[in-house]
Amino acid sequence: MPGALPLGDPAPADGVLPASTAEGAGGRDFGVYLHVPFCRVRCGYCDFNTYTATELRGVSQSEYAGHAVREVRFAREALERSGVPAREVSTVFFGGGTPTLLPPDDLGAMLGAVRDAWGIAADAEVTTEANPDSVDADDLRRLADAGFTRVSFGMQSAVPSVLATLERTHDPERIPLVVRWAREAGLQVSLDLIYGTPGETLDNWARSLDAALACEPDHVSAYALIVEPGTKLARQIHSGVVAEPDDDLEADMYELAEARLGSAGYGWYEVSNWATDDAHRSRHNLAYWLGHDWWGVGPGAHSHVGGVRWWNVKHPAAYAQRVLAGESPAAGRETLxxxxxxxxxxxxxxxxxxxxxxxxxxxxxxxxxxxxxxxxxxxxxxxxxxxxxxxxxxxxxxxxxxxxxxxxx
Known part of the structure; x- marks a missing residue:
């Protein structure tokens, strides 16, 4: 049987979008997402488009920033050719993977390309995700100097046994340290948590919430663990090595999060997200939920402009080949x-x-x-x-x- 047909329609090599995408563009925010697909280790629960050093097959991390810069420049030209009016970027988000596996100068160069292409609004939100063991005080200062305003640390849990099940490698005692360094650099701080890990108890979860709140972050995300098909965790559950997450326990954990966070002055603004006030909500993620425009840079990144959605080729090698040839890295697209x-x-x-x-x-x-x-x-x-x-x-x-x-x- 032949391979499955690709999803969506073919994406043109010049990246030009339908004329309809320009309609009403001035009334929509424009954000940029930059995907950095590298991780030191692959966590057993993760199904994101990420690669460890042993999976890169000749792709160099040191060359990646240059490839991303090329796509940013291509994006500007493609939007101009499509008649979409230029807008200052209101939010920039570096996700992964672990963006901070790249040197701060590389991330700064990618951000500089966005600034050169469209300009960045004076009050823009510029976020990078980071693992607690992937940055030090100097890294965070350099990121702030480059124009970053916010860092989102993947805390996940304060309990070593839970982190071990998730295959997270950082020391939970490092969390207060990196938060303090980020504060000293002038960065806003978000902490990301996961609940419902096999073997995690309600007391474990309470411990993680209390540890997060003790750091006084501006923003907290708390996501129920989803067992994605094809992941190592899914195979472990299928074989009986670990227990399947308990839906009732997850509901209790969510209610506990709402109670603890609410008592500490954090208000929910999206099902899985709480902030100290409206000014500290994740504006980039809100733009997704509100249906604004964004260009996703990097292998596997998704974009949306004016009702047209597209997604890039997944492997860094295929991605590099496309951008070095001056072609769109999009694998397919659809008009909604x-x-x-x-x-x-x-x-x-x-x-x-x-x-x-x-x-x-x-x-x-x-x-x-x-x-x-x-x-x-x-x-x-x-x-x-x-x-x-x-x-x-x-x-x-x-x-x-x-x-x-x-x-x-």
């Missing part, structure tokens, strides 16, 4: 029709604190709101004002809420 865009808005906007306007729903969807209120899943006061806003119970059952909002009679 009006109904698909509406459905995606329902999926995304129900996750945020401001909620979803009931005007986005079909008649059947609007009729379902009363039942969702009766079941304690949607806030009644917000619904009277014309918005679907999840209650705490609704956040636990967000997927079920969305299914009911989208169901057609």
């Amino acid at each position: 029709d009006a109904e698909t865009r509406r459905v995606e808005r329902v999926l995304l906007l129900t996750r945020i604190r401001e909620g979803l306007s009931t005007a986005e729903l079909t008649d059947a969807g609007r009729r379902s709101v009363a039942g969702l209120i009766a079941d304690g899943l949607v806030d009644a006061k917000a619904a009277l004002a014309g918005s679907v806003v999840l209650t705490l119970r609704g956040r636990l059952l967000a997927d079920a809420v969305v299914r009911r909002l989208l169901a057609e009679e």
Whole structure:
């Protein structure tokens, strides 16, 4: 049997987008995501597009920043050729992988390319992810000097046994140190946590929450562990080496997170994210949920401009070959029709604190709101004002809420 057909439509080598992408662009924010696909080790739960040194097959990490810079320049030209008006970049996010495996000068060069291509707004949010053992005080100072404003540390847990199950290699006692260094450099700080790891208890989770709060970060993300097919963790669970995550325990952990974080002054603004105030919300991630425009740089990175979505080739070698040839690294793309865009808005906007306007729903969807209120899943006061806003119970059952909002009679 021949190989599966590629997803989406072919992407043109010149990167030119349909004329429709220029419509209303001035009213949408523009962000840039830069993917750095390198990790020292591959964590057993991770299915991101990342590579360790032994998997690179001749691709050099030292050359990567130059390849990313080439794509940034290509992006500017492609948007100009598409008639999309130039906009200053409002958010920049370096993700991975572990971006800080690259030297600060390389990350600074990539950020400088974004600045040269479009300009970066004076109040822009510029974030890099970092593992706690991948930076020191000097690295963080140099990143701040290059224009970074925010760092998101992959803390995951404060419990060594939980970190070992996740195959995270950092020492949890290093977290307060790197947070202090980031503060001294003038950077905002976010801590990323994972709950529901096999073998993790509610007391373990409470310990991690308390340790995170003791660092007084500006922002906390807490994600339920998802066992992705094809990962080492999925194989371990299938073979009985580790237990499958417990949905009821995960719900208890989420409620504990809301209680501890709320008591400490953190407000939820998206199902898995809390901040000390609105100024410290992740503006880059909010742009995804609000359907704004972004260009994703790097192997496997996804982009979205004006209802057109595309994704790059995954392997760094194939990516380098494309950008060195002056061609688009996109592997495929799709133009979202009006109904698909509406459905995606329902999926995304129900996750945020401001909620979803009931005007986005079909008649059947609007009729379902009363039942969702009766079941304690949607806030009644917000619904009277014309918005679907999840209650705490609704956040636990967000997927079920969305299914009911989208169901057609």
